[in-house]
Amino acid sequence: MADPLRIVLVAPRNPLNIGAAARAMSNFGFTQMRLVNPYEVAFKEARSAVHSQYILENAEVFATVGEAVGDCSMVVGTTAGWRRDLQLPLYRLEPAGELLREHLKAEKPAALLFGSEKFGLSNEDMSYCQWLLRIPSREEHGSMNLGQAVAICLYELRRDAAAAAQRLEEMPTASAEDFERITALLLDLLDRSGYLNPSTAESSELKLRRLVRRLGLPASDAVTWLGIFRQILWKIGKTPSA
Amino acid sequence: MADPLRIVLVAPRNPLNIGAAARAMSNFGFTQMRLVNPYEVAFKEARSAVHSQYILENAEVFATVGEAVGDCSMVVGTTAGWRRDLQLPLYRLEPAGELLREHLKAEKPAALLFGSEKFGLSNEDMSYCQWLLRIPSREEHGSMNLGQAVAICLYELRRDAAAAAQRLEEMPTASAEDFERITALLLDLLDRSGYLNPSTAESSELKLRRLVRRLGLPASDAVTWLGIFRQILWKIGKTPSA
Numbered sequence: 001m002a003d004p005l006r007i008v009l010v011a012p013r014n015p016l017n018i019g020a021a022a023r024a025m026s027n028f029g030f031t032q033m034r035l036v037n038p039y040e041v042a043f044k045e046a047r048s049a050v051h052s053q054y055i056l057e058n059a060e061v062f063a064t065v066g067e068a069v070g071d072c073s074m075v076v077g078t079t080a081g082w083r084r085d086l087q088l089p090l091y092r093l094e095p096a097g098e099l100l101r102e103h104l105k106a107e108k109p110a111a112l113l114f115g116s117e118k119f120g121l122s123n124e125d126m127s128y129c130q131w132l133l134r135i136p137s138r139e140e141h142g143s144m145n146l147g148q149a150v151a152i153c154l155y156e157l158r159r160d161a162a163a164a165a166q167r168l169e170e171m172p173t174a175s176a177e178d179f180e181r182i183t184a185l186l187l188d189l190l191d192r193s194g195y196l197n198p199s200t201a202e203s204s205e206l207k208l209r210r211l212v213r214r215l216g217l218p219a220s221d222a223v224t225w226l227g228i229f230r231q232i233l234w235k236i237g238k239t240p241s242a
Numbered sequence: 243m244a245d246p247l248r249i250v251l252v253a254p255r256n257p258l259n260i261g262a263a264a265r266a267m268s269n270f271g272f273t274q275m276r277l278v279n280p281y282e283v284a285f286k287e288a289r290s291a292v293h294s295q296y297i298l299e300n301a302e303v304f305a306t307v308g309e310a311v312g313d314c315s316m317v318v319g320t321t322a323g324w325r326r327d328l329q330l331p332l333y334r335l336e337p338a339g340e341l342l343r344e345h346l347k348a349e350k351p352a353a354l355l356f357g358s359e360k361f362g363l364s365n366e367d368m369s370y371c372q373w374l375l376r377i378p379s380r381e382e383h384g385s386m387n388l389g390q391a392v393a394i395c396l397y398e399l400r401r402d403a404a405a406a407a408q409r410l411e412e413m414p415t416a417s418a419e420d421f422e423r424i425t426a427l428l429l430d431l432l433d434r435s436g437y438l439n440p441s442t443a444e445s446s447e448l449k450l451r452r453l454v455r456r457l458g459l460p461a462s463d464a465v466t467w468l469g470i471f472r473q474i475l476w477k478i479g480k481t482p483s484a
Contacts, residue, residue, distance in 0.1 A: 016258070020387055027379040027386050052383070094403050136400055137269040141294075144269050144393070145262055151390035152397045155335075158378055164336030 003031045004109045005100075005157070007150065008068050010036045010125055011116040015045035018056070020147025021114075026052035028154040033059040034068045034111075065113070065128050074103045074110035077121050077129035078149060080142040089131040096133035097156035104157070112153060117146050174215075178222035183212045185229040192236050245273045246351045247342075247399070249392065250310050252278045252367055253358040257287035260298070262389025263356075268294035270396040275301040276310045276353075307355070307370050316345045316352035319363050319371035320391060322384040331373040338375035339398035346399075354395060359388050416457075420464035425454045427471040434478050 007025060012018050012035065022033060033055050035043060047056045062068040069075045076096065077088070091099070103110050113129065115121035120143075126132065135152055137144055144152075187205060190196050196204050217225070249267060254260050254277065264275060275297050277285060289298045304310040311317045318338065319330070333341070345352050355371065357363035362385075368374065377394055379386055386394075429447060432438050438446050459467070 020390060023387055024390055026383045027377075027390075029380045092405070093397075094401060135269075135397065136402070138271045141268045145265055145389070147387070148262060148266055148269075148390055148393035151386070152394055155377065155394045155397070159336060160378070161336050164334040164378070 004104050004107050005030055006032045006034050006069070006072060006109065006111045007154075008034045008036060008065070008111050008113045009038065009146070010065060010068075010113055010121060011038065012114075012146065013039045013042055013117050014146070015042040017117060017146040018042060018046035019052070020145075021150040022046070022052040022055040022059075024147065024151035024154050025055050027151070028158045030154060030157075031055060031058070035059055035061045036065050036068045037063060065125050069111040069113070069128055072109045072111040074100070074108065075113070075129050076100065076110065077113045077126050077132045078115070078153065079126075079132050079134055080120060080137065080144060081134075088126060088129060091131065091133050093133050093135050093153065093156050096131075097153075097159065099131075101157060114146060114150060172219040174217035174219050174222035178217070178219065178226075179209075179212050179215075182222065182225055182229065183209045185226060185233065186212065189229055189233050189236065192233070246346050246349050247272055248274045248276050248311070248314060248351065248353045249396075250276045250278060250307070250353050250355045251280065251388070252307060252310075252355055252363060253280065254356075254388065255281045255284055255359050256388070257284040259359060259388040260284060260288035261294070262387075263392040264288070264294040264297040264301075266389065266393035266396050267297050269393070270400045272396060272399075273297060273300070277301055277303045278307050278310045279305060307367050311353040311355070311370055314351045314353040316342070316350065317355070317371050318342065318352065319355045319368050319374045320357070320395065321368075321374050321376055322362060322379065322386060323376075330368060330371060333373065333375050335375050335377050335395065335398050338373075339395075339401065341373075343399060356388060356392060414461040416459035416461050416464035420459070420461065420468075421451075421454050421457075424464065424467055424471065425451045427468060427475065428454065431471055431475050431478065434475070 007021065007030060009018065009021060012021075018035070018038070025031065025033060031054075038061065043059075043061070047053075060068075079090070100110055100112070113121060113125065115125060121129075133153075134142075135144060135149060183205075186208060187196075190204075190208070191201075249263065249272060251260065251263060254263075260277070260280070267273065267275060273296075280303065285301075285303070289295075302310075321332070342352060342354070355363060355367065357367060363371075375395075376384075377386060377391060425447075429438075429450060432446075432450070433443075
């Protein structure tokens with residue numbers, strides 16, 4: 001299916017930002033970039049960058065916001081302001097992402113608008129939007145770099161709390177058997193080292209077992225530790241007792 | 243309380259990236275930047291940037307990763323790779339953010355490490371980490387811009403699904419009374435315009451009421467629509483019937 005999300009940069013000025021937006025799009029698997037009235041030189045320079053070439057080559061240029069969002073059934077503006085009589089519903093990015101994800105899941109086209117580096121979206125730009133979103137940055141320094149703002153919004157759209165629940169790299173953890181073998185070796189080792197008091201040996205064993213169980217041990221590390229303790233035990237065995 | 247999170251950039255090369263990382267820190271309210279073995283020129287240039295000056299001025303420089311994370315009880319590395327025998331637990335950013343937030347909430351110091359632009363974290367850098375996190379970028383283009391990666395991680399740390407549930411800018415919606423007044427005016431208007439068929443007038447009224455209720459209407463807009471319809475009605479009243 002064609003990517004239903006259009007990332008619309010309105011009047012971007014800095015080629016590095018256009019390139020950074022394209023790179024973030026590529027990182028998160030979005031392909032449809034639209035530019036409204038970009039600074040010509042900036043767009044040319046951005047196109048010569050190595051990253052995410054295919055996105056910039058296919059980017060469409062429009063003269064007005066109206067044309068750029070014409071085919072979209074959801075049009076969302078981004079703003080760094082907290083309130084300035086926006087006359088539009090304003091959501092934080094977290095629930096805004098949810099609304100956008102829902103719309104895109106139904107393969108309905110949506111536009112996400114980012115204003116120019118210096119001024120953000122104008123009141124006229126915003127009049128094309130159904131609602132606005134705000135990245136939850138600090139009130140004292142709300143204004144974000146354009147490339148970073150795009151990256152954060154796209155991350156939120158790809159965020160998946162459910163898929164994320166499991167570890168990416170599973171580390172098989174040590175089994176009870178591994179723990180028991182380590183405990184036994186350690187007991188032997190501590191006994192021979194004179195660490196254990198024979199009169200409290202039994203409670204020491206329990207303490208030691210719990211001590212070992214509290215280790216967060218991947219299975220492969222258990223093998224390494226067994227080897228280490230065996231080696232030390234072997235060395236101690238060769239040492240004449242004091 | 244002092245900010246317990248240290249953002250550690252290992253061997254950064256590009257002053258723009260150091261500046262972008264500092265800006266994102268300022269946006270999301272983090273203050274402790276540490277640099278390991280930065281490219282001297284890059285650090286000097288970044289310091290001359292206007293944004294987030296205070297963060298760069300207080301940034302501490304270390305010769306090794308070991309020294310930079312010495313006071314941290316949680317040390318987390320970032321990686322773009324999916325798997326390369328990392329020998330460390332690897333989490334997606336979503337659950338990783340949860341683990342970090344928990345740790346920081348207890349005001350315990352933690353370090354979040356980002357590698358150099360070209361090579362990422364080395365195996366030696368990673369040997370100081372307890373676990374790794376990965377931003378869920380595409381497998382085919384996983385490598386992210388350093389400034390964007392920092393921004394996304396900090397956004398995840400500040401993410402607050404609960405606080406985000408409500409709209410930032412509440413728009414009081416139209417009341418049932420508003421809807422009823424609009425419906426009545428419209429009925430009158432359509433009647434006088436000859437839109438309504440007298441024989442089906444009753445079912446038309448129901449249809450019209452439902453049509454109006456389906457409008458997503460902020461309270462202030464309801465007033466505007468009432469004014470518009472009244473004006474049209476007035477104009478029609480002055481028109482001689484055909």
